[in-house]
Amino acid sequence: MQISSAVALVTGANRGIGRSLVDRLLAGGVARIYAGARTRAGADSLNLLDPRVTGLVLDVTKDEQVRQAAAEATDVTLLINNAGVLDPGNFLDAERGQMERAFATNFYGSLAMSTAFARVIASNGGGTIVNLLTITALATMPSRSAYNASKAAAWSMTQSLRATLAGERIRVIGVFPGPVDTEMLAGVPIPKAPPADVAAAIVAGIATDAEDVYPDPAALGAYEQWKQDHKSIERQFASL
Numbered sequence: 001m002q003i004s005s006a007v008a009l010v011t012g013a014n015r016g017i018g019r020s021l022v023d024r025l026l027a028g029g030v031a032r033i034y035a036g037a038r039t040r041a042g043a044d045s046l047n048l049l050d051p052r053v054t055g056l057v058l059d060v061t062k063d064e065q066v067r068q069a070a071a072e073a074t075d076v077t078l079l080i081n082n083a084g085v086l087d088p089g090n091f092l093d094a095e096r097g098q099m100e101r102a103f104a105t106n107f108y109g110s111l112a113m114s115t116a117f118a119r120v121i122a123s124n125g126g127g128t129i130v131n132l133l134t135i136t137a138l139a140t141m142p143s144r145s146a147y148n149a150s151k152a153a154a155w156s157m158t159q160s161l162r163a164t165l166a167g168e169r170i171r172v173i174g175v176f177p178g179p180v181d182t183e184m185l186a187g188v189p190i191p192k193a194p195p196a197d198v199a200a201a202i203v204a205g206i207a208t209d210a211e212d213v214y215p216d217p218a219a220l221g222a223y224e225q226w227k228q229d230h231k232s233i234e235r236q237f238a239s240l
């Protein structure tokens with residue numbers, strides 16, 4: 001899709017990869033961006049970035065706010081489901097509430113946004129939906145059991161929507177990052193990709209109509225190894 005004619009909506013746009021996506025889309029000449037934040041203050045500060053940015057108060061777990069966003073942002077052609085939460089923990093130690101939080105945002109939130117905006121994008125002649133997944137959707141790390149399960153479910157959802165929405169001229173892209181240097185992994189001492197580089201790779205994937213995007217070297221390396229021998233990646237990630 002051509003970025004300069006796109007009208008984008010990015011969820012979780014106030015920090016991390018979401019904020020870098022807003023910057024990258026603006027630099028790429030995007031026509032307009034609706035930028036979601038959970039608080040009024042967050043949405044107001046996004047409003048100040050550029051005249052093309054409209055800050056939206058949007059918690060993707062709140063059906064009324066999702067409905068309101070779809071009623072307001074009727075010109076959207078590019079939806080980026082970026083909002084996500086990670087509570088570390090193994091399934092054996094996790095409380096049910098932790099799993100429900102992961103699925104509420106990472107799976108049901110992205111699904112609610114996709115459902116609401118598929119109609120909007122179709123009515124604008126087609127476009128693109130992007131789902132931020134993770135490389136650990138391919139093979140899990142048990143230390144983040146609920147998060148990875150919710151992202152694996154979101155990967156399956158991505159494939160279903162891709163097939164279902166193709167007839168509406170809506171492309172559905174899955175993004176599988178490795179570790180990225182944001183608050184989500186603050187304090188985790190491993191090499192991490194800069195969010196600006198990850199955002200650049202995602203926007204390049206949108207512009208070239210990719211189906212799956214591995215936006216950093218660690219993700220690409222793990223994907224190549226997974227293609228050769230998926231059991232070796234399962235064992236490697238299980239030990240981390």
Ligand SMILES: NC(=O)c1ccc[n+]([C@@H]2O[C@H](COP(=O)([O-])OP(=O)(O)OC[C@H]3O[C@@H](n4cnc5c(N)ncnc54)[C@H](OP(=O)(O)O)[C@@H]3O)[C@@H](O)[C@H]2O)c1
Binds near residue numbers: 012013058085109178
């Ligand atoms: N960082 C990584 O290593 C990494 C790797 C693979 C995939 N990802 C994925 O990339 C996406 C962005 O991650 P990040 O690293 O930028 O995380 P981050 O720095 O923790 O930012 C998360 C963003 O999502 C928002 N958010 C959380 N729950 C929300 C909800 N219910 N409704 C709307 N917004 C919500 C947060 O808003 P508040 O400020 O209000 O909390 C924040 O803006 C996520 O889907 C994540 O799973 C990240």
